[in-house]
Amino acid sequence: MIQARARFASLVQSFRVSSSSSKLAAYYCYASSVQPVCKPSAYSAFDDDYADEDWDNLGFGVTPTDYMYTMKCSKDENFQQGLLTRYGNIELSPSAGVLNYGQAVFEGTKAWRKEDGRLLLFRPDQNAIRMQIGAERMCMPSPSIEQFVGAVKQTALANKRWVPPPGKGSLYIRPILMGSGPILGLASAPEYTLLVYASPVRNYFKEGSAPLNLHIDKDLVRATPGGAGGVKSITNYAPVLQALSRAKNRGYSDVLYLDSVNKKNVEEVSSCNIFIVKGNVISTPATNGTILPGVTRKSLIEIAGDHGYKVEERIIPVDELIDADEVFCTGTAVGVAPVQTITYNNRRIEYITGAQSVCQELYLTLVGIQTGLIEDTKSWTIEI
Ligand code: COI
Secondary structure, three states, X not given: OHHHHHHHHHHHHHHHHOOOHHHHHHHHHHHHHHOOOOOHHHOHHHXXXXXXXXXXXXXXXXXXXXXXXXXXXXOOOOOOOEEEEEOOOOXXXXXXXXXXXXXXXXXXXXXXXXXXXXXXXXXXXXXHHHHHHHHXXXXXXXXXXXHHHHXXXXXXXXXXXXXXXXXXXXXXXXXXXXXXXXXXXXXXXXXXXXXXXXXXXXXXXXXXXXOEEEEEEOOOOOOOXXXXXXXXXXXXXXXXXXXXXXXXXXOOOEEEEEOOOOOOEEXXXXXXXXXEEEOOEEEEEOOXXXXXXXXXXXXXXXXXXXXXXXXXXXXXXXXXXXXXXXXEEEEOOOEEEEEEEEEEXXXXXXXXXXXXXXXXXXXXXXXXXXXXXXXXXXXXXXXX
């Protein structure tokens, strides 16, 4: 208990020392918000122990953790203050905008535990910016970058005991911005909620770290020009479930979608972006409104350039898959995942995978930075 108090005091001090006013506000909000919820001794943020979890068998499922973060505001207002509460179900009006008209965007970001026990966040500011862009497309107010990053930090710290040991995975943090107020006619909701929760995860696919087998769906598309495929709207995800379950029933890992107009160009996978490698050139579909601008995608492009590869963001005709040396997928949840095969028109195309692959080289650099094993010369990580 004394140790916990000392850690609490040092946390307060660290907010004060390093502090912009919004950090202080974040701290006061944190301190005041948790008080009604439970006793300080129960705060996992001040607890060095690990949660009782089977760390060797984490997949990508929901594990209820200790705390979640909520911040609300009215339409035409700005977000002000949020609060941490115990993780649990939320109450929504049956006519909430999100339930009736899908007015919501979400994000995914991860906290990693370093060898010294401290936590690292990876580029949460990029998620904040993407949420702001998505919110504008979906006619919602959005948190400032500082508010978003503060919410992610607080959620990670409050659930620290759920951050897996080094090498065993990460804490996936899911911020959702939704129209929570009631609305019946089609219009923007009168109230908005930013909700942030977290779950410990490791491999996204049931294949674990084994290479993926993708199937190209010729009928169903993920996004259309002028639609919302280029933002992380919740409405982009349920429509792919049919293609995804069809592919999974046939033994594939995921679906690769083509452009909706000509059905000729590669776009992305249900849950991640895609890259192809041919010699020294690494290509990925350009973000033209139907491609999600992934934070991992953006980071990989930069890392690949640093490693001497020529990186091209462009239209990729599906025929190029036939000659590619390697294909890999990127995403926050997925990480960097090698592709073993792609099946298109009943033809199965095989790719290079394994220890000597370009995918592995880039993956090791990215995960090294994310986990603090490689020096972060780009200021991508935030230690908390
Ligand atoms: C992520 O990668 O963070 C996502 O949100 C993708 C989702 C399908 C798990």
